[in-house]
Amino acid sequence: MAPFPKKITDDPYGAVILIRRLVMEQGVTYWRRYLLALVLMGVSAGATAGSAWVLGQVINQAYVDKNVRGIVIWSLVITVLFAIKGASTYGGTVILSKISNAILANNQRALFAKLMNESVGFFSERHSSEFLARLTAGAKSITDVLNSLINAVGRDLLLLISLAVVMVMQDPFMSMLGLLVTPPAMLVLRKLVKRIKGLAYTQFTGTADILETMQESLQGIRTVKAFTLEQTMRERIDASIAAVERNANKMARVSNRSNPLMEMLGGFAVAGGLLYGGYSVVALAATPGQFFSFLSAFLLATEPAKRLARLNIELNSNLVGARMLLEVVDSPASELSDDDKPSLKLSDARIELRDVSFAYRANEPVLNRMSFVAEPGKVTALVGPSGGGKSTVLALLLRFYEVTQGDILIDSQSISAVSRRSLRQQTAYVGQDVYLFRDTIRENIAFGKEGATEAEIIEAAKAACAHEFIMSFPLGYDTPVGEHGTQLSGGQRQRVAVARALLKNAPIILLDEATAALDSESEKQVQEAIEHLCQNRTTIVIAHRLHTIMHADAILVVEGGEIVERGRHEDLLRRGGRYASFFRLQHRETGPLTLTPISATA
Ligand SMILES: Nc1ncnc2c1ncn2[C@@H]1O[C@H](COP(=O)(O)OP(=O)(O)OP(=O)(O)O)[C@@H](O)[C@H]1O
Numbered sequence: 368m369a370p371f372p373k374k375i376t377d378d379p380y381g382a383v384i385l386i387r388r389l390v391m392e393q394g395v396t397y398w399r400r401y402l403l404a405l406v407l408m409g410v411s412a413g414a415t416a417g418s419a420w421v422l423g424q425v426i427n428q429a430y431v432d433k434n435v436r437g438i439v440i441w442s443l444v445i446t447v448l449f450a451i452k453g454a455s456t457y458g459g460t461v462i463l464s465k466i467s468n469a470i471l472a473n474n475q476r477a478l479f480a481k482l483m484n485e486s487v488g489f490f491s492e493r494h495s496s497e498f499l500a501r502l503t504a505g506a507k508s509i510t511d512v513l514n515s516l517i518n519a520v521g522r523d524l525l526l527l528i529s530l531a532v533v534m535v536m537q538d539p540f541m542s543m544l545g546l547l548v549t550p551p552a553m554l555v556l557r558k559l560v561k562r563i564k565g566l567a568y569t570q571f572t573g574t575a576d577i578l579e580t581m582q583e584s585l586q587g588i589r590t591v592k593a594f595t596l597e598q599t600m601r602e603r604i605d606a607s608i609a610a611v612e613r614n615a616n617k618m619a620r621v622s623n624r625s626n627p628l629m630e631m632l633g634g635f636a637v638a639g640g641l642l643y644g645g646y647s648v649v650a651l652a653a654t655p656g657q658f659f660s661f662l663s664a665f666l667l668a669t670e671p672a673k674r675l676a677r678l679n680i681e682l683n684s685n686l687v688g689a690r691m692l693l694e695v696v697d698s699p700a701s702e703l704s705d706d707d708k709p710s711l712k713l714s715d716a717r718i719e720l721r722d723v724s725f726a727y728r729a730n731e732p733v734l735n736r737m738s739f740v741a742e743p744g745k746v747t748a749l750v751g752p753s754g755g756g757k758s759t760v761l762a763l764l765l766r767f768y769e770v771t772q773g774d775i776l777i778d779s780q781s782i783s784a785v786s787r788r789s790l791r792q793q794t795a796y797v798g799q800d801v802y803l804f805r806d807t808i809r810e811n812i813a814f815g816k817e818g819a820t821e822a823e824i825i826e827a828a829k830a831a832c833a834h835e836f837i838m839s840f841p842l843g844y845d846t847p848v849g850e851h852g853t854q855l856s857g858g859q860r861q862r863v864a865v866a867r868a869l870l871k872n873a874p875i876i877l878l879d880e881a882t883a884a885l886d887s888e889s890e891k892q893v894q895e896a897i898e899h900l901c902q903n904r905t906t907i908v909i910a911h912r913l914h915t916i917m918h919a920d921a922i923l924v925v926e927g928g929e930i931v932e933r934g935r936h937e938d939l940l941r942r943g944g945r946y947a948s949f950f951r952l953q954h955r956e957t958g959p960l961t962l963t964p965i966s967a968t969a
Pocket residue numbers: 491727728733751752753754755756757758759760968
């Protein structure tokens with residue numbers, strides 16, 4: 368999917384094609400219900416037109432026939448017609464709303480499903496608020512387009528036709544005169560459509576900007592507060608809000624610019640009708656009933672006529688949102704399901720990187736012909752300066768990205784030849800930023816295994832040294848963790864994440880800096896949890912504070928996308944190279960070394 372097009376003209380979706388597509392792909396599914404709604408709208412239109420006609424009868428009974436009984440009967444008929452109109456309008460509106468809600472939900476599901484088929488790289492290039500706007504406003508726009516169409520046909524056109532029938536029945540000549548106002552009205556409206564499209568687009572992107580600032584300020588609320596950025600953030604969002612407000616006002620002005628003119632044209636038509644109607648009663652012996660009936664039908668017809676005239680404006684402004692959503696849904700998925708590939712079959716879980724090169728962006732290599740083996744059931748540690756490419760190795764192992772060159776093999780199977788799902792199912796990953804979902808602790812652990820039992824969840828929590836702190840909360844496992852787990856401490860979050868990984872019981876463990884930024888007591892507990900997690904599993908661990916490294920079976924020093932040193936702790940120290948200097952650095956910083964070693968982040 369391309370990012371937001373810079374100009375609306377870049378957009379390949381034409382209005383007619385899009386409307387046809389929405390009708391054929393989305394509306395047609397509900398044709399039976401639409402038909403029922405149309406019938407009800409037709410009944411409502413008939414009742415409205417009927418009441419205009421009956422009005423003429425009442426007037427004639429009063430002024431011409433002087434018949435009280437007739438007046439009473441026709442008045443009763445009008446009451447019945449209004450009741451019919453009320454009931455059918457209600458039925459039609461409810462049916463249409465239900466269809467709209469279903470279409471809205473379908474589109475939101477489709478967009479979300481599409482996003483789930485996008486790669487990690489896809490999201491790192493875009494802001495999530497872009498999708499929020501498309502999911503909400505875009506999906507709503509699609510239903511609005513379809514509603515505008517059905518209302519135009521069902522409500523307005525049917526009503527207009529029924530009223531036209533009454534007008535022609537009462538006075539054919541005058542009805543023709545009414546049509547004279549149509550061409551100038553059309554001319555004015557056509558000019559407005561183009562402006563509206565541009566404004567609707569700006570409105571859409573402006574709303575996305577507001578969402579973006581809002582989301583960033585709230586997610587980074589601690590940074591905002593700590594750096595007293597409240598005013599800065601207020602100013603940033605204020606600029607976006609003011610721009611959207613200005614644009615909305617412009618849109619209101621432009622889209623309603625037709626109104627004064629339409630009213631004037633309507634006024635001319637009504638005045639003409641009065642003049643001619645009055646004249647035909649006085650001079651041509653028409654009945655007052657005819658006159659009143661025609662006039663009321665004419666007045667009733669002005670609203671649907673105005674709405675129909677504005678249909679083009681309405682459609683075009685909503686089509687902008689519809690395109691925004693369909694653009695994402697239509698774009699080729701960056702991570703299509705490859706479940707048809709064979710599953711990864713594990714025996715020992717031996718991982719091998721063979722001459723792996725990788726670049727996020729062309730000509731900016733991050734890994735350069737990297738090769739190493741992570742032996743089965745052993746702990747392999749990646750250490751090295753920040754930005755060296757350690758996290759990238761894990762990202763490639765999980766196939767968040769595909770290698771540019773070389774291959775990654777697990778038990779001699781290239782990971783690119785097996786399904787991503789089978790690869791990820793057999794891998795437990797605990798990342799730098801522990802992500803907890805806004806749910807209870809229980810549910811957050813349970814994400815590790817589908818259908819996990821309570822006993823399994825508690826067992827995992829115990830092994831992750833989390834059970835105790837969980838039980839210290841009044842709600843125990845039902846304690847909500849808050850958005851992103853903010854109601855837990857850093858160490859608690861990490862232990863919940865380790866419990867989740869333990870529950871998954873995967874043969875391969877990937878850990879990225881899991882003990883960073885913890886006090887020594889929490890770190891000890893998290894470390895103990897991790898030791899349980901790694902037992903008898905092939906583990907690749909990125910260590911920044913590196914408290915497990917001393918005992919790691921292999922230590923790889925990654926620098927500039929290459930492995931510059933490898934070996935066990937003692938060997939590397941003896942060699943006196945990069946690792947030894949990191950080690951000494953930490954030694955100086957932390958005082959005499961205890962058994963806990965090394966931070967590799969320079
Ligand atoms: N999504 C991305 N898009 C573009 N470049 C990226 C992306 N992620 C990482 N990089 C770049 O790739 C290089 C390696 O990053 P990586 O995260 O693998 O380093 P690291 O060794 O794990 O660092 P740290 O120890 O700080 O976590 C860095 O220069 C980084 O800027």
